[in-house]
Amino acid sequence: MSPEEWKERLEKIAPELLQELSVRKEPAKGLPPLEGADGGVVMRFAPNPNGPPTLGSARGIIVNSEYVKKYGGRFLIRFDDTDPVKKRPMPEAYGWYLEDCAWLGAVPDQVITASERVASYYGIAEELIRRGGAYVCGCAQETFKELKDKGRPCPHRDQPVEMNLDLWKKMLSGELSEGQAVLRVKTDMSHKDPAIRDWAAFRIVTTPHPLAGSKYRVWPLLDFESAVEDHLLGVTHILRGKDLMDSERRQGYLYRHLGWEYPRVVHWGRIKIHQFGSFSTSKLRRAIEAGEYTGWDDPRVPTVRAMRCRGIQAEALRKFMIDLGVGETDISISMDSIYAENRKIVDPIANRYFFVWDPVALEIEGEAPAVAYAPLHPAIDRGERAIPAGNSVFICRSDLEGLKPGDRVRLKDFCNLEILETEPARARFLGKEVGKKMKIIHWAPKNGLPVKVLGPEGVDEGLGEEGIAGELNRVVQFERYGFVRINRLGEPIVAYFAHR
RNA sequence: GCUCCGGUAGUGUAGUCCGGUCAAUCAUUCCGGCCUUUCGAGCCGAAGACCCGGGUUCAAAUCCCGGCCGGAGCACCA
Numbered sequence: 001m002s003p004e005e006w007k008e009r010l011e012k013i014a015p016e017l018l019q020e021l022s023v024r025k026e027p028a029k030g031l032p033p034l035e036g037a038d039g040g041v042v043m044r045f046a047p048n049p050n051g052p053p054t055l056g057s058a059r060g061i062i063v064n065s066e067y068v069k070k071y072g073g074r075f076l077i078r079f080d081d082t083d084p085v086k087k088r089p090m091p092e093a094y095g096w097y098l099e100d101c102a103w104l105g106a107v108p109d110q111v112i113t114a115s116e117r118v119a120s121y122y123g124i125a126e127e128l129i130r131r132g133g134a135y136v137c138g139c140a141q142e143t144f145k146e147l148k149d150k151g152r153p154c155p156h157r158d159q160p161v162e163m164n165l166d167l168w169k170k171m172l173s174g175e176l177s178e179g180q181a182v183l184r185v186k187t188d189m190s191h192k193d194p195a196i197r198d199w200a201a202f203r204i205v206t207t208p209h210p211l212a213g214s215k216y217r218v219w220p221l222l223d224f225e226s227a228v229e230d231h232l233l234g235v236t237h238i239l240r241g242k243d244l245m246d247s248e249r250r251q252g253y254l255y256r257h258l259g260w261e262y263p264r265v266v267h268w269g270r271i272k273i274h275q276f277g278s279f280s281t282s283k284l285r286r287a288i289e290a291g292e293y294t295g296w297d298d299p300r301v302p303t304v305r306a307m308r309c310r311g312i313q314a315e316a317l318r319k320f321m322i323d324l325g326v327g328e329t330d331i332s333i334s335m336d337s338i339y340a341e342n343r344k345i346v347d348p349i350a351n352r353y354f355f356v357w358d359p360v361a362l363e364i365e366g367e368a369p370a371v372a373y374a375p376l377h378p379a380i381d382r383g384e385r386a387i388p389a390g391n392s393v394f395i396c397r398s399d400l401e402g403l404k405p406g407d408r409v410r411l412k413d414f415c416n417l418e419i420l421e422t423e424p425a426r427a428r429f430l431g432k433e434v435g436k437k438m439k440i441i442h443w444a445p446k447n448g449l450p451v452k453v454l455g456p457e458g459v460d461e462g463l464g465e466e467g468i469a470g471e472l473n474r475v476v477q478f479e480r481y482g483f484v485r486i487n488r489l490g491e492p493i494v495a496y497f498a499h500r
Numbered sequence: 501g502c503u504c505c506g507g508u509a510g511u512g513u514a515g516u517c518c519g520g521u522c523a524a525u526c527a528u529u530c531c532g533g534c535c536u537u538u539c540g541a542g543c544c545g546a547a548g549a550c551c552c553g554g555g556u557u558c559a560a561a562u563c564c565c566g567g568c569c570g571g572a573g574c575a576c577c578a
Binding site: 046047048050080081082083085086087137141144145148149178179181182191192193194195196197199200202203204205219221222226241242243244245246247249267269270274320323324325327328329330331332333334336337339340341343344347348350352354374378379410411412413414434435436438440441442477478479480481482483500 | 575
């Protein structure tokens, strides 16, 4: 029976079912629904503050906060800063996160710092030991790994609770030193996935913490700290990277020991950006310290602050990240999509100016007007700018190179010219009327302001109109060049390039 | 080695749970054309994908099995 025949028969037997088939499913818009979120959600973004937020962090900040906006509830920022050595936090970075969250339109309802709350983790650890859910392990790391790989318990696993309690106190008091012992959560040494077997919850670290100093010598590891905080804070839904996929199964044992209920978890894949490759905060940090970049807001760097300095709008980033959704596939995106989003927002608000890169002087013979008038925006009436013109201006070298004596060209919003010679550049005034089908180039006045544009691909230096000096911290478009943000006034004015 | 996850146009994404209007959505990119005193914007058009092989079924992107490819974890990092 063919599908057609099948349909005909169904038509006869049960036409109402055929109806049902033809109800088109609505294309999903925005973020996919979260299960069990209807009563509101508590969600958190939990960075290690070892640098400012990157585009990757922006995804976490935006999507978490967007879900909270969608379902109601609370959005938390939690600093998971419990490693004073290997992922040592930067004291400035805490504030950077808050700043960038605010800019991204995701002001947290609460900010938690793990390194301030270590004492409360101790109480829970002790309770866990009492319940027989954890033990102090004195194995050398390699020894334990060998046993674990074979699925065999270590000799400390069956120590009585009293002994574990005693050893735990020795960890805290300093009688045991760094490397001598860890507290392990009991899971299942024969679990088929070796990653799940008896994981370490606390270790001794004597290096002072940048914030907490030497207040604590026993520090929790991520799986313990994160699991406990999620419970303490009443987190209902966790969005986390696929790299932490084992965490739920590991932490599940802790939750069961303590009789808690685990939040719902959604995973997402790794995100890579063509133009930046894969980047990590620690790699960036080294490159900046080595002087490869000017700082965390260097236009070549994938941080949120660099985007802001380049004139990428928070709204564009939000829209983009929300469109990406929360798939588990690893993705490799292009900045082009972000730029396209941004261009839509910025095109109507950016005023237009002339910026001549690699400038070369052009002398004009004849009665060229002393002032030219150009609209601030081609389609929206925002008035015009008056540009000193006259018989001497600058044009781009690349434009001049495309011209030869006898060519006619129009200086945009100024006048038509006939090229007389190119070295030095000389032309004859032909009139102000807008000629049709004439090549149009832009120009800068004789006393133009020096402007330097820093972009992901390099630096351009040249001359711009005076009006640029009135656009500090705003996005403008340099005609025939691209959108930039004016970041610093002075000699020269410094602008960061966004995109064409 | 052990374990887990994923694979829809160049890049993302919808559809996959509950098989049927899917000759497959939307965006971006690319390519044509129009328009424009910017190489920006706008308008019109075009191109482009269900990883492979079996199975189940009247019907498979969707379910099952096997393979291939990619990613991740197995830390006293986050």
